[in-house]
Amino acid sequence: MKFNSACKALAVASAAAMLLAGCGGGSGTDASDKSGAGFDENAKTTISLAGWSLDMTPEFKTLADGFHKAHPNVTINIKQYSADDYDKQLTADISSGAQPDVFPVKTMVKYVTYADSQGLADISDIAKGFQGDKHIDLNGYDHDGKYFALPYRSDTWVLFYNKDMFHKAGVEEPSAKWTWDDYTKAAKELKEKLPEAGYDGNSVYPMYMHNWQSVVQSFALAQSGKSADDTFLKGDFSYMEPYYKRALEWQDEKYTIDWNTSFTNKVQYQPQFGTQKAAMMPMGTWYAAVLVNQQQTGEADKFSWGMAPAPQNPDKKLPSTPITYGSPTSLAISSKISGQKLAAAKEFVKWAVGQGGAVELAKISTTPAYIDDKVTETFFSPEGMASDQASKDAWSKHDRKMEVPVSAASDTINSILKDTHSSIMTGAKSPSDGLKEARQNVKDQGVLDE
Template identity: 25%
Template sequence: MASTLPSRRSFLALTGLTALSVSLTAACGADGSDTRAADGKVSFAWWNIATTEPGKSLFPQISSAFTSAHPNIVINTTSLENEAFKSKLTATTSSGKLPDVFQTWGGGVLRQQVDAGLVEDLTDLLDWSSELTPVSLQAYQFDGRTYGVPYDIGMVGFWYNKKLFAKAGITTPPSTWAELLDDVRKLKAAGITPIALAGKEKWPGHYYWAYLAMRVAGLPALQQAATTKDFTGEGFVQAGVHLKELVDLQPFQPAFLGAGYATPGGQAATMGNGKAAMELMGQWGPSVQKDAGADLGADLGFFPFPTVDGGAGRATEVFGGGGGFALRKGAPKEALDFLKFFVLENESKLLASNGYLPVVKGAESQLTDANKKVVAQSLVQATGFQLFLDQAYPPAVGQEVNDSVADLIAGKKTPEQVTASITEAAKSA
């Protein structure tokens, strides 16, 4: 399917905006209202996805600390659940308006917003970017320019319940796909639900296909497919075949197709409450488990996504991403001041909350959680990095990846149909 986001030129033509009106908008808020009031106060909109802990409490604390130190600044915060945020931001982007400061994962989604002329180029404004790790900035950089500020970076892997593994007689986490499938069988034989999955939200399911594509076809093949817009290669088909091997074992919790991620009874709660042995999730997994269910504490472990026998990919090639913020074109300079305060002056608080991984150079020494240290070390040792596919690619392509993989998991599409649908979306984007 084709992307619905207009180009900068077509956007101006469609809306009838003149160059003068665009330049005037640069001094206005996301809704076109003046951000600099008569009394000298400056206000800006901040959209984020901090609806679960620790961000739910921490983000407002950081915002309040900033406005207390700068009484002339007012921050109008909107916090939305992940999927609701994406939907609202897509609609806002299509209308040519963005919030002053907005959550972004970078990649193809941000690139389209940049190409439409809606995002501030921060390259010459970030005189403190040298304090950030290169890998954390990577997703927000295009053609040597920087368009976002990261506050978290990490990777997707399996979080597992050590107690349930032991109950099933599993002494060592699997390192190959064949071993993972065997462990799923052992868990089922012991009466344990092997994996929790938020089937309703689709994006958690795409992690499996993306990682398998990396492990079978190799990271270079995945990157090449993004350029050639052809995902029908045998390696990508085999990724679906291997995912179907897992699905055929019926490893997920009852009613998983209707389950959300952070919702009551959803994936994170199922994992946190000890009702499933594993979940494939990013670095934020433990904090959401605790917020939606319970804290597994010392029973929680982490292992990287397994390799596939005969595959071209390596265990040191990681898949993931983090969170960041971008500024709309013409956002007040105070908005960038806020991001500097958020990231540099509050890195210790972010890490202490146990919900985020460091983006500031040297801050990894502050990590105390054993599992977070494993994730951070895996990133340090990574020989390749792939951003979430639903963010790395243009929105229409990323959505098709999510939709098609969800259909495969639900038994509605074959591995070949998945690759054909993604290819069609890529060629139409």
């Protein structure tokens, strides 16, 4: 993976201006230099952990309580940030040296900026313990030969589908062999047969495609068969064109709510699938927990559902492992702590990133970054969770690519592509013209990895 210099990051990312104290890449503090004699299990220690939306996001308390149970002498206090302004608030804290002892890197788009901030400890020694472990993916975390964060949760995109609707319409369920052409064919069949099965043809659709740019762009990038270094980071977005043509076809054929309606009316994906307004929906695995909960509370209808792998690129040979995309959430450690506090923070991160934390997250139906048989069994154990083998395989067996490449330029490029997405999906520009304009706009910003 290529990275632009930290000086370049300073020029293209506004957040970096508050973070960077110098222009030397990978300048975080080496945690091993200050860890002293190592973690003392018997020493009473308190460390702080950043989190957001604590009432609705139980993962932070779950990890804190789980680690405390395993290490009773370590107390973890959670500092709440705004979910919407997390990066802005954390940036300010790092700039003033007031960051919590442990904090999430919410999106990988910001990883390079944070890694170059001098506010993160080098935790390469923890990463070394996971290298070669097939149960966790550390791709994208090596920054100039060092690791400044590690993933503790990692949602990937799968295809949610309503088994009852497929069964009643007499349409074959999705499989791991589906391409996007198969997906389109099934949508056409569902559109014809769902009304015959008793569903309202004016309000029930074969699919729902949410209005996020990633639903088109990140699938295209992941399944293009080309490196992001040769496409996204070079400003070549032509690989997205066939994906946009399909997305526009789905709109034109009324297989899904059109983008403009979805965006303007702020349509939420949960009720679209949960109240059986759509038979299929590509979405991140986090939705499984939401659906289980909403079916229990009555916010969603009661119906049988499952997960299938994301459909694959019809222009490429079907891969042996389905290719999809996702964005991990990571944990980093403050460069301002030392001694027993640092040792305890490192012990916590090592536990949270590994099987110990993964099992605790799986208990609350949160998808961890570390997935093995025990974690999978735990995740699928709650009542109401899809429990068929195909759903388990879709959740646990895939080749996950980054939603957005890890680079100092990614934030700027992604912002430009967000505008491109809306212009294409509203019909203001053709896919070809929109993507060419995006290339020129990115080039004008001077951030291309050339």
